[in-house]
Amino acid sequence: MLLLRMILFLCMITTLGCSQDWDFFQQMPDSILWKASSITDVLYTQASNNLAKCALLCKINPYCKAFYFYQETCYGLSSITADSSTNALVKVFVKQPVNECHGDGFVYYNGICLMMSTILLTWYDAKDYCERRNSNLLVLDTEKKHEDMVDFFDLYYPGEYDQFFVGATDAENEGQWKWIISNSSSYFKFTGSQPNNMDQQHSGYPANCATFSTSRLIDEYCHQTKKFICEM
Structure with a gap:
């Protein structure tokens, strides 16, 4: 004392x-x-x-x-x-650990430095937005990281059902999903019948970009505007 x-x-x-x-x-x-x-x-x-x-x-x-x-x-x-x-x-x-996660609007959680957007952008514009802030769209390439994000939503965003763009797409080859970080694993935890290349709000357009909401990873139309998650 x-x-x-x-x-x-x-x-x-x-x-x-x-x-x-x-x-x-x-x-x-x-x-x-x-x-x-x-x-x-x-x-x-x-x-x-x-x-x-x-x-x-x-x-x-x-x-x-x-x-x-x-x-x-x-x-x-x-x-x-x-x-x-x-x-x-x-x-x-x-x-948080010293000198970790000091980007404006970012928050540290279980080893992940996250920024939840409050603006709406297309998947491509969101990708550029994150990169301009020395970050990237969130990559969920392990079961632990996926479950940590489920916990993060439960703790910080209870009752939040908006979909957030994350860093996965099959725009290059339909059905061949990849995370945007080159050394990422091939782990994906899509929900239910997802991915199904369908977006209920944009019928007739391909759903080639991934979104995350609470515990759900699903595919959506890339050129609509949504919130998004950056990680540093």
Whole structure:
């Protein structure tokens, strides 16, 4: 406790140490929709009038995964689920490896650096959009990565049923699906009867681009506009 107080005191009188603490955190984008929950996984609370102190407290606590600052109190979270009674009022900061996932609008989750778009683009324009931000459309070429995205949607986007373009297409050879990253595996987890080269909203046009929604990977018409997911 004495050591912690000394560290906090040093943090108050110099900006150098505190600025380094922010390398460990990523602010959750405003587009995130918190899951409503009656359970708040608060690891600790600490009175404070300084956001940098909150960052330091979470940084040195190995069980702290995220924190937020509300009414002069630091809330350290053991899971990335904020109190549903205050989540509309606070900015939540998630712990991440140093120097990982610092792109604007990106968020770190289980080793993946993601950006969920709030704009609508065609698959081709979305691909260019991600590449201009030193990223690419999301590739789900392992079962773990697919399931991690299912969990991500469940945690951050409950009730979100929009389809998001991801980085797979069979436009070059019908039925031969490939991820856009050349060293990706051939793993695909399409849902049900997918892919079926049909888009219900665009009958008569080929469905050559993949979209992801909650747990579903399906094929859709590439030239319609949709949200999309970039990964860094």
